[in-house]
Each structure stands twice: as C-alpha cells, then as structure tokens.
Amino acid sequence: MRETLSQHIIDEEGILLKFLIDKIGKEASEPYIKILQDHLKIMKLVEQSVESTYTGWTETENDLNTLKETLAEHHKQEEDVLYPKVISLL
Ligand SMILES: [Fe+2]
Structure with a gap:
C-alpha cells in the first residue's frame, strides 16, 4: 500500500500541482494545494495503522476508521474539486 500511495502522491503533486501552478499561479492554486496536503496526513495514518497492529486491535480499529x-x-x-479544475485548464 505504501508504494501505491507514494506513486499516487508523486503523480498528483509532481504532475497535477505543477500543471496548476504553471497555468494559474501559486496563489490561485492554494485551494488545490490544501487538498494535496492531505497526502501527508494519509501517509501518517497508514504508518500509524501498521504500527498499531502491534499494540492491539482496539487501537488498530480506531486508526483504520480515521484512515x-x-x-x-x-x-x-x-x-469534485481538483480533477474538474485540471480538466477545465486542458
Ligand atoms: Fe490524492
């Protein structure tokens, strides 16, 4: 899952974010940058979920629900927001 998630992050941040900033500038890209900042949170939750499998099911279940x-x-x-914006700029 980590590899899939890492590739997703590379693709979206390396390609889509670069495209948006080139087309509409960094300031106008802020709402989309915020969406992409979820990637770090998701990666941390994945790590937490993996770690919590060693400490007990109750914690794992909570982490998995949050994830x-x-x-x-x-x-x-x-x-609803990011992809339609990118498509509108193609
Ligand atoms: Fe994403």
Whole structure:
C-alpha cells in the first residue's frame, strides 16, 4: 500500500500541482494545494495503522476508521474539486 500511495502522491503533486501552478499561479492554486496536503496526513495514518497492529486491535480499529474517513474525504475533494479544475485548464 505504501508504494501505491507514494506513486499516487508523486503523480498528483509532481504532475497535477505543477500543471496548476504553471497555468494559474501559486496563489490561485492554494485551494488545490490544501487538498494535496492531505497526502501527508494519509501517509501518517497508514504508518500509524501498521504500527498499531502491534499494540492491539482496539487501537488498530480506531486508526483504520480515521484512515477510511480521511481517504473518503480526500477522494471526494479530488473528484469534485481538483480533477474538474485540471480538466477545465486542458
Ligand atoms: Fe490524492
């Protein structure tokens, strides 16, 4: 999962963010940068979930629930806000 997530981050931040900043500038890209900043939070939650498997199911379940909610919100923000903006600039 870490490799898949790392590739997702590289693709979106390296390609989409660069594209947005080139097209509309850094200031106008701020709302989209905020969406992409979720990646760090998600990566930390993945690490936390893996670590909590060693300390007990209760903690793992809480971490996985937080990860699930964060991923769902991130996915929605990308689908509803980020990707439509990029497509509108193509
Ligand atoms: Fe993403």
